[in-house]
Every structure is written in structure tokens, then in C-alpha cells.
Amino acid sequence: ATEIAWWHAMSGQLGRELEKLAADFNTSQSDYRVVPTYKGNYTEAVTAAIFAFRSSSQPAIVQVNEIATATMMAAKGAVYPVYELMRDEKEAFSPSDYLPAVAGYYTDLAGNMLSFPFNASTPMLYYNKSMFRKVGLDPETPPATWPDVGAAAKRLVAAGVPCGLTTSWPSWVNVENFSAYHNLPLATRANGLGGMDAVLVFNNPVLVRHIAELAEWQKTRVFDYGGRATATEPRFQRGDCGIFVGSSATRADIIANSKFEVGYGRLPFWPDVAGAPQNTIIGGATLWVLRGRPADEYKGVAKFFAYLSRADVQAAWHQNTGYLPVTRAAYELTRAQGFYERNPGTAISIEQMTLKPPTDNSRGLRLGSFVLIRDVIDDELEQAFSGRKPAQAAMDSAVERGNKLLRQFERTQP
Template identity: 30%
Template sequence: MGKKRLVSLLLAAVMLLMAACSVNMGEDEPKTTTDPGTKGTETKSGAQKVVFWHAMGGATTKVVDQLVDNFNKSQDKIQVEAVYQGTYDDLLSKLKASMGTSEGPTVVQMYEIGSRFMIDSKLITPMQNFIDQDKWDVGQLEPNISGYYTFDDKLYSMPFNTSNPILYYNKDLFKEAGLDPENPPKTFEELKTAADKISKTGKAVGANFAIYGWFMEQFFANQGAEYVNNGNGRDDLATESLVNSEAGVKVMTWWKDLIDSKAANNLGRKTDDSKKAFSAGQVAMILDSTAALKGLVDGTAGKFEVGTGFLPKPADAKEGGVIVGGASLWMMNNRPDEEQKAAWEFIKFLTSPEQQAFWHINTGYFPITTKAYEQDSVKENLKKFPQFQTAIDQLHNTKLNRATQGAVMGVFPEARQIVEGAIEEVLNNKKTPKAALDDAAKEITSKIQEYNRTVK
């Protein structure tokens, strides 16, 4: 099969899957729909042009534009043009449309669950190639972040916007229920006890978790459990979903018990609905991305104090941790070598401690480099938002293994949607946890195998 034919089949398969559903991505969907183009720097005569496609909407678009402007002003040989392409799904659709033309990007941002597809597409140059040629020190990256994008000991893409889930809780409601506001629940069992006490006060519901496939993936990793077979799809192509394993059934049994006992409520799939209920003091505990922290703290200022805790897990769970969410930067291999080398210079610039500090403070995403935490601006920001220390500690306490590296499969967007459907069936009393997850696993496995046949 020719390269163009393979890529066309892969893109067609993925686009069909994503056309059927609106996919939750592990962070807030961008709100902006216009294309602001590049801000600031005027085009430099004779400079090598680099086109950067991204999906950072809303206020984050301005932060991306500023990073690009910072780079363009730092030298006179390369001119980067940042182009906002809408949501991650929109971006992938436009990437497909650019195939076979000269209109595509040099560098493209892709959500983490698109990693398997990007590798299989044969459209990219692994970032490791530039790292090796330049003898660039990968050790400066946070290992639990770079680990997600490392396959067969190669870093295929450069981490960009990175987050993970944490527990947010209302310290005032904890106090009123007789709970220690400085000691958030660490286990499923402790969370159930705390949620029960808060709900019984009649002042708020104990907890709410959005029906979000990303959370299920995280609950697996936090139990040291793999989500798909073959080493989470990292030792070989995944061929089977493991969502119906003991780890999954344990999560759904606990979650349903929270709902049935009225220790928690069900507000559906939208994380925005969960955050609104939390900010209004209607629920005491929610799960959300670390990138939501600044907005939640600012939004509740003067109402109550926001506390943060690690993602809870069963008391008898194996060693695990959280998986990074977000997206990374991929180098497209259909661009001239000189253009790719210029793009590599831009990517290196983005990883510098100064730029990472700026990115972190203005977006809430993690710095991907360890030295960014030594920047005075980051230290000051931590004083202002001490709750973020929880996120840092959780990331650093995570032991990197196949479970916490995260699963990879070519049909991840649809798999996430199927799992969300199964969660709904359980919480709405349509199926038992085991039956719903068995059906989900069967459907996902079928989709994985269909994708693998396309790849082969």
C-alpha cells in the first residue's frame, strides 16, 4: 500500500469516528471560533517561514501569540506564523484537507489521544531526530510529562500544554460538616464518608463528577491498571480494551453508590456544569483539570476557600498515579529540511525556563521543564495560588510505568465517547457496572481491531 493511500485511509477512518461524536478532551474546549492569525511582529525580509497550527482558543490564543512574538523578536532568521484552527477536532479535519498541498503547517499541535494516529500516519518527523542531531538534553523535561509522548525510547513530539486531574473541594463546607478542611479525602472510601457527611447537612451535595471518559482513564492509572492490552498499547499495538477489568468495575460500583446514596449527584457530561455547581456552593467536591485552578479560585473569591487534593483511589489500589492530558507539538515531514530545522529552533525556544514560566502563569498548564520552577515569577505565582502545589506534588509523586504513561490506540476519541455512554447507563440504572463495561469493552475492541487492519 502506498504512503498516500495509507494516510488517506487512516485520516478517513479517524474523521468518520470523530464526526459521529463530540469528544471530551481532558481539558476545557476552546471557546473562540475566529482565526486571529499572528499578532505583533512584522514579517522579516529573507527569514525562513514556519507555520504553526494550534487549537488554543479564548484567552489562551493571546498567550500563544505572545510566545510566538517573543521568539520572532529574539532573532532575525526565522519567522513563525501561529494560526488558530478551532477545536482539536477542527484542527485534525483541516490537517486532512491540507494533504497533498503546500498549505499545511510545519508544526501542528495535536491532543494527546491522537498520538497513535500521528505516528501511524507517517506524516511526522520524530522529535527525537532533532534531539539526537543537536545533542539536546531531554533530561530537562519533566519525566512524567515526556513519558507520555515517548514510544520505543523515542520522543515523538514535544509536550506543550499539559495538565492532570485533581480534586477540588470547598473548605467552608468541610468545616461546617465537621471535617478537617486541611485533610482532603485520599481514597474512594474517605471521599464517600466525607460526601455523606456534607450531604446530610442539607447545605450542599457532597460531590459531583462530570461524566468524562478522561476521568475513567485516570482512575485506572491511579490503581496501576492498564486501559488496553499489550502494555497499554506501548509494547505493541493494542488489540483489546480492558475497561471492563476489575479496576473499571470498582470505579463504577463506587461512583454509582455515591449517586444512589445521594452523597453525590449527576449533572451529566459537561465539566462546565460541574464547575458552575461547585462555584455556586451547590456541591462540595468536584474533579477537574489543573488548568481550571486559576478560574475556580478567582471565581470563588470572597465566597469560600478552595482546597485541592490528589485524585482519590481505592484504599487497596496498586501503586499508580495520574496521566498527563493536553497536547504536544508534532513536526510534519513534508516540509523542507531547512524549514523543519527552523521549526526545531522555535520548539527549543518554547521549552526554555523563561518561556515555560510565562506559559504556566498565564494559562495554568504545567511547565514542561523542571527549571521553570526556579523562576521568580513561578515562585510568586505559587504564593498567590498555593493550591497548585498539589498538582505539582501529584505529578512528581507519580511513578512512571505503563499504566501512568497512558494508553495509546488509534480510536481513542471514539473509545472515550463509548466509555462515557457506559457510565451514563450505570448511573441511570440501565445496566450494572459489569454489564455496561463489558459491552463498552467489546465495542471498543472491535473498533481497535478495525483500525489495526487499516494500519496493516
Template identity: 35%
Template sequence: MKKILITTAIATCGLTANAAFAQTEITWWHGMGGHLGDVVNEIAEGFNGSQSDYVITPVFKGSYEETLTGAIAAFRAGEQPNVVQVFDAGAATVIGAQGATIPVQDLLEQNGVDFDIEDYIAGVRYFYADADGKMIGMPFNSSSPVLYYNADALAEAGVEPPATYEEFEQIAPAIQEAGYTPLVQTHLPWEFVENFHSRHNLPFATNDNGYEGAEGTEILINSPEMAMHFTKVKEWLDGGLFGFHGTSWDDNKAQFLDASAAMYIGSSGDFGGLTSMDLPFEWGSTYLPYWESITSEGYQSFIGGASLFAMSGFDDEENAATAAFFEYLTSPEVQYMWHRETGYVPITEAAYEMAKEDGHYKQFPDAETGIKQLMLPAGENTRGYRMGFYVQIRDVENRELARFLNGETTIEDALATIETEGNELLARFAQTATN
């Protein structure tokens, strides 16, 4: 266990005594660079300054994938951090690694921190929970896929933002005629696969979307609904109503930023960055569209972003430090600051209420879009998904769906390949999880 020794000089009645006490030091590995990394450092500094027992040191480890890979390797070598940030697609891999983490709910309760999962906003509560509803990972930079629009472009075309894909098909020709590509997306698996299932309350995997266990879990992507959606997307692409610029988030988003595309599907976490830009047009946001032919109402979306996991292998003092940090992190003041500075959603009801009372959404109404979408009606398939090796499955989805959009394969073959290779990965993960 690492300690920092601090010596304090205390002068009393002309006498000076030296009192030494040890602070417990913990580490936090994360994948947030740039401005987000600065805010992470601000949170750590705030925690360190709020008390004198613990010190947390944030360490940037590269991308989400690099952070996850590094944490797994470090755990195997006995050099793991106390806290690690794990993105949505990697959650099942970490949760399935026997003995690698301490459920955050257990950690907090064991250290005398009050915990009630109902304190968290609806769409956040169960994504990182187990089949029994116990929270395993602490939601951190949570986001929701939303539709951003160039308000000037839509006004020029004489149309309103679409709530459904049927409405999009009705307004897209007018937007195209006004000189814009009507729509681009930024992440095929997250926006057009995972959240397609959530927004339509469709099962994404067997075994209750994987929550009942890895053994026997299979992905459910080769469906009539998925085939219909991507067939439509290809028709839009061929007709100039949709732009596809590969699997790079930034390359697709750039079409909106330079006003080539009138709308883009991105993350609610983009809000902070868009607000800081001096864009030459007015913009707004609304919910991720859904197909009215599939459901009469759109359901809540899955959260994106990442959560924080407490890794095992540390003594009680370090675990107490981690619990204290999580308690600080989830306080309304810190969550509101994080939400305000980054655009990620506040994970608790209390922080959301604080933002409303402070007038944040009156000044920035688009900061609330992702939160409201996460609080839409829930269904039996909307709490999340739990599929191991899903990072690799996403790679297969990206590869095959891009091949389809580029005219290199049919949608039937693309979905069949994703399902076959995805289920092979899931079966392999089930073996590693039980061994």
C-alpha cells in the same frame, strides 16, 4: 515555502544602503480560544521578536477535535501547517499516520538543538514518546486531573479533603448533611477510566498499553476494578453523595462554582480560571483519590491537555524554523510564563525550579498540585497509553457510562460494550496504520 521580505535601511558615512533579507514563515494550528489563545499569541510574538530569521503565525482552528480533523484533511491535501496541536486522545492517531509527522526529538537533534528527555518532568516525558522512549510530540499544555474542594464547605462539615475513595465515603455523609453535594466530576473517560488505571498502576491495554504497536492492541476496561469503582459511583449517585450532570465539562463544574457541590474532579489547568474568578468561598486542591483496597499508594497520573507535532512535507529551512520555535517554547522563561498565566504545568525541570525560586508556589500553593502528582511514583502502566481512534473510543465510554449512571444499563453490559466496540475501533485503526 512562504517568505516575508523585509527591507532595512542602513546609513553609513552619509550613504544609505538597502539590505533585504528573507524570513522563513511557519504556521501553528491550535485549539485554544479565549484567554489561552491570547497567551498562545503572546508566545508567538515573543518568538518572533527574539530573533530575525523566522516568523510563526498561530491560527485558531476551533476545538481540539476540529483542529485534529482539519490537520488530517490538510495533510491529505498537501496543505498542512508546520505545527499542529493534538490533544491526548488524538496522539496515537497522528503518530500512527505513516509519514505525517517528524519526531520532535529527531527534529531538534538534526537542527543542532540539545535534547535530553530527562530534562522534562517525570509524568510528561513518555506520554508522547514511542516504545523506545523517543519523544514524538512536544508536550505543550500539559495537565493532571486533581480534586478541587470548597474549603469553607469542608470546614462547615468538619472534615478534611480525602486522599482515598475510602476516605471520601467516610466524610461524604457529613458534607451532605451540611447541605452540599459532596462530589462531581467533569470528564468520565479521563478522570474515572484513563487515570483510574494510572493512579492504580493497572494495565489499560495490551501490548504495553499500546506502545508496542497497533496490531493486536486491545483495551482492558472490562475488569473487576472498573466494575467495582463504577458500582460505587452509582451507589453514591443514588444516595445523593455524587452529582452527575451529563458529559458536559462545564455543566458539572458549574455545580462547584455555584457552591452546590463541595468538591469536583477537574484539570490542574483549571487553576488559572479559578484564580481569576471572584468565588464566594475559599478553595484548594489535592491529588486525584485512589482506592486503598486496590493499591497501598497512589501512582502518578497520566497527563492530559495536548502536545505540538511537527508535520512533515517541508524543506530544511522551515523545519529549522520549527526546531527554533520548539527550543524557544521549552526555555525556562517561556515555560514559567505559560505555567503562571494558564495553570498548565511547566513541562521541564528547569521551568519548575524557576517557578519555585520565584516564590510562585508560596503565593499560589495550588498551582503545584498537578506537578507534584505527575512526580509521584511511576509504575509499569503509568507512562501513558497509545490507542488509535481513541477519540471515538472515548465517545463510546461517555455514552455507555452515562447510560449506566442514568440507570439504563448494567455496569457489566456497559463495560462489555465499551470493550467490544473499542476493540473493533482498535482493529480498524491497526489496519489503516499498516496499509
């Protein structure tokens, strides 16, 4: 069989589910063998693929997180657009089968889908029901707003819990999704989806107040910062933090690792902000096909993508991980199977994404060098949370540093 290398960034339970997908595809036919390799976190995986390209040892498929989309789109010679691949290999592929909130993120201005929407997530809230019960909080009512979260987290800390609240992916949750959910622009030009000359503008009073509040809570561990990306996730699963705001796809590991009853809720919002909550935006990653591999491999990649698009395969991946069902058929199938009714909290991600029709502020984002810009935002958030900088100064500086990176990126474009 022809081997197809698939570099990815899924660890823990998600890694096991991904391995299973590849294994199931491999047993479903005998011409191709997809070989998944874990290459570290999202940034490490894409960096490894870029380096491999230079020595012609790149994989056919690499998993790239959502914020590197503009960068991948710009890497024209290195990327084999998925719509082109599926057309060349005569595999059925229709972007209208995919949920618009997901497909739109990875579609160019001409309506062509450039990467395969494999694992789309959105942030949500998890809480430790057992702990809520112990401190006299209603275990059946998830805190809905940031003031509710603050009150519940204060109660937890007062009762001796070491950390009231923590969030993973600090910028994705507290800046990027926060902005969309409050219908505030992260950047001009519809967050960059409308043009490359977008300018970051998120240092507004609503966002600054949110960061200032988290920094205030940090003093007593009502909020406790736990690092970038997924670093803080185990603290909720161990029972150190009572409330966790993070990816809908942390669900798989939370269920596998937590020895307490878990509650689920929507991403919190500030109730005094007009129009909030709007809708959340996606995170997660897509599969990009890299050029320069033997023709035979691309036939197999197209077959693999067709397999991944099957409603039953897509529905199982959604149900087992917490990633969104990326096709309408997978969502309908999951609903018809009664999955959402039987499994509390599993419909939240999709409900949040579609709360209201998206605005220019809440369709997603497409900004060059955003992997670096997110690092800058995380860095400034850390300065605010540790009390080294007031929230306003930190966010002003994040905007200024981020805009420099945007303009540098723009200059490298034809």
C-alpha cells in the same frame, strides 16, 4: 517575517496564556511570526488539521491531545518528527532535559521524541473551601479517598448544595487515570506502550465498583455528571458543585472565575486497594509538526520550540496555567523561585505523577483510535450514570466495543 500557522485548542484563560506565549516569541525576534488560531476543542483541532492536509492548507504546527498519539505516530507521511526537525535545523534538543513521565509518552521505541511536549496535565481535586466551612466540613483538609469524597459530598447535598461532586473528562479521570492510580491495567502490553496487539481489560471489580458507586451517588446528586471533556468545569467555578476532579490545568480558569476560596487535593483513591495510590498519568497535549510547508517555516518552528523549551518560558507557562513543568530545568527554577510554597496546591500535580516509580499499568497509554475509544467509554459511563445499564454491563460493553476499534486500527497498520 515568515508566518507560522499554529492551530490549537486552548480557550478561556489557557487561550490567553497561549496567545501571550506566541506574542512574546514574536517580539523576541523579527524573522518569524507565529500565528495561533483557535480551532475548537482537541478533537476539532486535529480533525481540522487532517482535513486541511487534503487541500494542502495544513498549518505547520497543530496541538494534538495525548490520546491521539498512536494515531499521529501512524500518520508517518504527514508528520515531521520533532527530533528530526531539531536535528535538521541544528537546534539544541535533548529528550533527557524533559521529565521522563512526560517525554516517555511521546517517544518511539527507538527513544526519539516525535512531538513537542507543550502542555501536559494530570487530574487532581479542587474543592470550595467557603462551602466546606459553611456546612461544617474542615476547609483545611481535602477529602483524600473516594469514601471521604462521598461523605463530604453527601454533607454538601444534605445542606442544600445542588451538586456534591462532578468530574470533567469522564474516562480520563475515572477509567484511564483511575486504573493507573490503582495499579490496574487499562490494556495488556503495558497499556499498548509495549505493542500494537494490546487488548482492553479494564472491566475489573475495582473499577466497576467505582463506577457503580458514582452511579449510586448520581441518584441524589452527591455525584452529578456534567458531560464530556471540559463541559462540567463552569459548574464548580459558579459554585454549583462543591468538589471538582479534573485537569491540573483547570487551575487557571478556576482562579480567574471563582468568587470563593479554593482548596486543592490529590486525586482520590480507594484505600482498600493494595498498592493504591500508585501514580497518575498525563493528559493534555503536544505540538505536532506537519509536513508539506515551505522550508523557511520549519526553521522558524525549530526556533519557536527552542524558545518554548527555555527554563524561564516553560516555568512561566507552568506557573500561569497549571500544566506540568515539562523540563527538569523549569521545575527546578519554579522551586528555586519559591513558587510552590507561595501557591498552595501547585506542587500536587508533579507529586502525584512521581508518587512511586511507574509500573506497566501506570506509565501512560498508547492505543490506536483512542479518541474514538474514549468516546465509547464516555458513552458507556453515561449509560451507567443515568441508570440505563448496571456498571458491570457498561464496562463490559466498553471493553468489547473498544477492542473492536483497536483491532480495526491494527488492520490498517503495515
